Amino acid sequence: MFLALTGGALAGPSVSWPTDAEEDDEVPALLDHLIVGCRDLDRGIDFVEENTGVRPAIGGVHPGRGTRNALLSLGERRYLEIMAPDPAQSRIVHYPQIREMNDPRLIGWAVHPPDMAAIAKQLHESQIAFQGPDDGSRKRPDGHVLTWRTVNLADDRHGLLPFFIEWSADSMHPAKDAPARCRLEYFEIMSADPEELSSTFKRMGLDLPVERSDKARLRALISGPQGDLRLST
Template sequence: MIDHILYATPDLESGVDDLNRRFGVRLSPGGRHLELGTRNYLADLGDRTYFEVLGPDPDLPAPAHGRPLGIDDLTEPRLSTWAARVDDLDETVRTAVANGCRFDPVVAMSRDRGDGVHLAWRAAAPAEGQGFGGVIPFLVQWETDAYAAELSTKGMHLVSLVVSHPDTEMVRGHLASLDLADCVAVRQAAKPSLQATLRTPAGEVTLG
């Protein structure tokens, strides 16, 4: 299942203002990521799936290793990657590795939501070079019934998520090993990219 799709922007406020206009709703402030130098906005897409906008927080210092998702090098917003929700993270990673798709070690994560509810989850990201331009997702196993965007803006839904890559056979194989073959459409393209179509109060909006 798709957990969330992640839209990265070099300027969070202007990026969110543009999306609010295109969506016809206002995205909800999420949280600050002190160690990453970033902040986010969220929208609940239903079925525990959500949309996240991530950008630099000007009030936080940039980390020495740079902000995630290449945000520091972006010149315009883009759909950067996606996360898949799994029931058994350890078994999913073992199966993927056996099929040639490597992941970094599983990490336990948590934070307190704005309403004081504690959120906990475990995650694993594709090993360096194994994300293939963001088309292979990172994996999330929620440890709490509550989730990040539960209280965020409603009224939007994910229509489709398309991943494009020069080697579609390889991508389909890796997605199948993660039991995600039916979650997205895979298309041939000269370079890796993602495209999401959202149903919003302002009509369907496609982001890439």
């Protein structure tokens, strides 16, 4: 269950994004992956290939989570995940709305913090309800099992706020062996009240720009050898 934690006022420095000369200013440095949801995995894979010219590879099944995925590398430590229901499992733990999604759509995103314990402490001190760190796993088609830990917010505002992921030392990051040749050109976080959302990010220990818009949403642009893929929540 989600834990509604209480504590004192925010204490200590925030876990902000590092400065990296090689990072694109349009993409947060610690962004781990974007999630595109769809009720049918093949439809999601075709959608990405039709727009970029690169076909995502089957990633595997999330045991006990109700989903399976396909992957596309977006760089050294960044990737796109296409998530769909696993027909062999009855219950979807996260993103159950994908059962009703005929068209692929951006539904969430993850960051890889330098210190998961520091993030949990930050959320606790900021009185932000969360669950975790929890163990997760995915069985690849070759039988190898990848493992990780996640911290999920009790209220992610329908995917507007990220979850946090820490990959196990013995698990290869998905970006390293997923099909490549695509690049994440930009990732935008938008809100009708950018000051409030920026404040929320700071309480989470994140220093992120928020653009003003008529509604809260995420937008991303992925370029490929045969075209661009535009994503939005």
